[in-house]
Amino acid sequence: MTDVVLRVNGRERKASVPPETTLLQLLREHLGLTGSKLGCDVGDCGACTVIVDGKAVNSCLMLAGQVDGREVLTIEGLATRDRLHPIQRAFEERASLQCGFCGPGSIMSAKALLDENLDPTPQEIRDALAGNLCRCTGYTKMIEAIQDAARELRTEKSARTAP
Amino acid sequence: MKGFEFVSAKDARHAVALMAEYGPKAKILAGGTDLLVDLKSVPEAPPAVIDITRAADMKEIKVTDRGLVIGALATHGEIMSSPEIRDRYPALVDAAHSIGAIQTRSLGTLGGNLVTAVPSLDSGPALVALEARVTIAGAGGSREMPLIEFFVGPRRTALKAGELLVDVVIPKKNLGKPAGFQKFGLRKGQALALVNSAASFWLDPAKKVFVDPCIALGAVAPTVIRAPKAEAYLAGKKVTPEAMAEAGRIAAGEAKPISDFRASADYRRDLIAVLTKRSLEGALAVAERNQKESRK
Known part of the structure; x- marks a missing residue:
C-alpha cells in the first residue's frame, strides 16, 4: 500500500491506497470527491482535470504516490456555502x-x-x-x-x- | 491497472540504484503521460514503478560551462516559461507548446518525450537543429552523445538496461543560435505531427549569408533526421526568400515519409518543403531581432 498525506481543497487528507491507484481514483473512490469525472482515462478528454500545486493536470495520468505532500484543488473546492465561484x-x-x-x-x-x-x-x-x-x-x-x-x-x- | 511496487527516487543517483535493484522490467515514471496510458493496457504489470518526479537535480534549466543544460525532468510547461529559454529560443518554446494540451504539458517532461523516441515526437527536431547532446547515467558512470544518435529507431533509443537520461545540453557554440520550429498536425491541440521541422543558422551581419545552417525533420523517417543536402545548399548563400524555398524543396527529397490514415507520403513531402521554409524564416526573424537588439 502507498500512504499519502496531501492537502485537498485546503484540508489535510490521508489515505492508504494500492500503489496503482490514480489521483482520480484517490479523489473519487477514497476521498469521496466525485466532481472530477472519469472520461477517456488516457489524458485526451480533460474531464478529470484538477489543479496540483497551481498547474492544471489530468488526474487520470498521475499516481496517488506522486501527490504525497502536495496541494490539490478540485471542483469541490471552488464554491462556498453562500456563493458559487x-x-x-x-x-x-x-x-x-x-x-x-x-x-x-x-x-x-x-x-x-x-x-x-x-x-x-x-x-x-x-x-x-x-x-x-x-x-x-x-x-x-x-x-x-x-x-x-x-x-x-x-x-x-x-x-x-x-x- | 495491475499491481506493482511504487518507489520514489530522491535524485538521479538514487534512481540509477533503484533501477539496478528492480531490474530491467521496472518502469521509470517521469511525467507519466505515456507511462500511465501504457500501464492501463499491459497484460502484465512491471515489478516496480520508479517515480523520479522528486529528483530535483534533474529538473533545472541553467547555463553552465557545458552550455544550456535542460534537466530531463523539466516539463514542457516549465520549458515554455523558463527565463533562460523563453526569449532566446522561440523554437524550443514553440516545440514545447505544440505538445498535447496544457494538462499534458504540466506533467509531461522533455526527457520522457525524447525517451519515447516515436518518429513524430515534437521536442526532437528543434533540439537536433541546435545540435543538442544528451547525458546518460548508469551504474558505471555517465556518458554523453549527440541527441540525433540517441534515436536508434522507432520507439528505440541508445539507452541500455539500467541507464537513465539525465539532461539535454545545447552546446556552448550554439548558445543563442537563432532557430525556428514548425509543426503541422490536424488540429492545434492533442494532435500528432504529420510533419515537424526545425532550422537554425547564424546570420552573417555584414554579408547576410547563412552560416552553419542546420535543418532537422520529424515524423518523416524512422527517427529525427537532418537534411544535409539542403544544409549544404544554404551554407554561404545569401539569405533570400528564394534560397529558403529551394532549401525546403531539397529537404523534401531527403526524407522518407510514409502514407497512413493521417496523410499520404506526397502530402507529407509538400509539407516538408513549406515547413522547412517557414522554420528558416522563423530563425531569420530571431536573427534579425537579435542583431537589432545588439545595436541598441
Whole structure:
C-alpha cells in the first residue's frame, strides 16, 4: 500500500491506497470527491482535470504516490456555502454547458488560467481549453463565460487592492 | 491497472540504484503521460514503478560551462516559461507548446518525450537543429552523445538496461543560435505531427549569408533526421526568400515519409518543403531581432 498525506481543497487528507491507484481514483473512490469525472482515462478528454500545486493536470495520468505532500484543488473546492465561484456563476449565466460532463474539468482549466492571467485573450482561453473535450457546446459560450469571470475577478481584485 | 511496487527516487543517483535493484522490467515514471496510458493496457504489470518526479537535480534549466543544460525532468510547461529559454529560443518554446494540451504539458517532461523516441515526437527536431547532446547515467558512470544518435529507431533509443537520461545540453557554440520550429498536425491541440521541422543558422551581419545552417525533420523517417543536402545548399548563400524555398524543396527529397490514415507520403513531402521554409524564416526573424537588439 502507498500512504499519502496531501492537502485537498485546503484540508489535510490521508489515505492508504494500492500503489496503482490514480489521483482520480484517490479523489473519487477514497476521498469521496466525485466532481472530477472519469472520461477517456488516457489524458485526451480533460474531464478529470484538477489543479496540483497551481498547474492544471489530468488526474487520470498521475499516481496517488506522486501527490504525497502536495496541494490539490478540485471542483469541490471552488464554491462556498453562500456563493458559487465567479467562473461557475458565469458558466451558469451564459448557459455554457449542456450535458455538463466536461464542466468540472473545463472550469478547473479556466481556474488555472485565471490564477496566472486575469486578462487572457480569446486565443489564450482557447489554448487553455484545448485539453477539454466538449461535444455539446462548441465552446463559444464557455469562452464568453471565462471572459465574464475574468472581468469580475479583475474588479474584485482592484476593489481589494484599492486604498 | 495491475499491481506493482511504487518507489520514489530522491535524485538521479538514487534512481540509477533503484533501477539496478528492480531490474530491467521496472518502469521509470517521469511525467507519466505515456507511462500511465501504457500501464492501463499491459497484460502484465512491471515489478516496480520508479517515480523520479522528486529528483530535483534533474529538473533545472541553467547555463553552465557545458552550455544550456535542460534537466530531463523539466516539463514542457516549465520549458515554455523558463527565463533562460523563453526569449532566446522561440523554437524550443514553440516545440514545447505544440505538445498535447496544457494538462499534458504540466506533467509531461522533455526527457520522457525524447525517451519515447516515436518518429513524430515534437521536442526532437528543434533540439537536433541546435545540435543538442544528451547525458546518460548508469551504474558505471555517465556518458554523453549527440541527441540525433540517441534515436536508434522507432520507439528505440541508445539507452541500455539500467541507464537513465539525465539532461539535454545545447552546446556552448550554439548558445543563442537563432532557430525556428514548425509543426503541422490536424488540429492545434492533442494532435500528432504529420510533419515537424526545425532550422537554425547564424546570420552573417555584414554579408547576410547563412552560416552553419542546420535543418532537422520529424515524423518523416524512422527517427529525427537532418537534411544535409539542403544544409549544404544554404551554407554561404545569401539569405533570400528564394534560397529558403529551394532549401525546403531539397529537404523534401531527403526524407522518407510514409502514407497512413493521417496523410499520404506526397502530402507529407509538400509539407516538408513549406515547413522547412517557414522554420528558416522563423530563425531569420530571431536573427534579425537579435542583431537589432545588439545595436541598441
